[in-house]
Amino acid sequence: MKKDKVYTEYMYSGKIIKVRRDWVKIKKGKQEHRTWMEVVEFSNAVGIIALLNEEEIILVEQFRYAPGEKLLEIPAGKMDPNESPEAAAVRELIEETGYRPNKVKRIFSLYTTPGFTDEYMHIMLCEDLEYVGVNPDEDEVINVVKYNIKDLEKMVLERKIKDAKTVLAVLYLTRRQ
Structure with missing residues (x-):
């Protein structure tokens, strides 16, 4: 399975976290699907x-x-x-x-x-x-x-x-x- 990020938008940027959602293309064999993936960004x-x-x-x-x-x-x-x-x-x-x-x-x-x-x-x-x-x-x-x-x-x-x-x-x- 392969995921390709097509687009990113930031939903929130706060004191310690950022929240983004990525529009991704998921390839599984010959099939392809697109969906939103939500990510909370935090430092190490x-x-x-x-x-x-x-x-x-x-x-x-x-x-x-x-x-x-x-x-x-x-x-x-x-x-x-x-x-x-x-x-x-x-x-x-x-x-x-x-x-x-x-x-x-x-x-x-x-x-x-x-x-x-x-x-x-x-x-x-x-x-x-x-x-x-x-x-x-x-x-x-x-x-x-x-x-x-x-x-x-x-x-x-x-x-x-x-x-x-x-x-x-x-x-x-x-x-x-």
């Missing part, structure tokens, strides 16, 4: 596995407007233009938790929800943390919490952790070694 992002030590991880608890509830998550945020995932992880971790990592390593990268957005997230492992003071964005109300890694898998299975990037981080943490 980082998700941060912040290890305090071999047994503890830093998570953030914050109210998320879209689902309408408070979620427990790994720290995360969008990358600035031309910013490396490593630099973004350091910046975001300090902003959200007040901890600066001395070791940063990319674990894996993924499309968060490829059915409708182009968001590409790098999951970063941050270690050797030192507290330097928190500096959250103006519109963020974040509660920084520490959890024992052994407790996280049970929390996922009990549906206490619902955020996809955090579920993947827990899977990584509980399966590594």
Whole structure:
């Protein structure tokens, strides 16, 4: 199957997202079909596995407007233009938790929800943390919490952790070694 973009129009341009729709020609064998494809454009992002030590991880608890509830998550945020995932992880971790990592390593990268957005997230492992003071964005109300890694898998299975990037981080943490 091949898809050729024929036309693009932007429907919305906001503070953190753009919404476009593309008129595409889909070729499947000898058949051809045309349809609109809607895409939410978002910058690349980082998700941060912040290890305090071999047994503890830093998570953030914050109210998320879209689902309408408070979620427990790994720290995360969008990358600035031309910013490396490593630099973004350091910046975001300090902003959200007040901890600066001395070791940063990319674990894996993924499309968060490829059915409708182009968001590409790098999951970063941050270690050797030192507290330097928190500096959250103006519109963020974040509660920084520490959890024992052994407790996280049970929390996922009990549906206490619902955020996809955090579920993947827990899977990584509980399966590594």
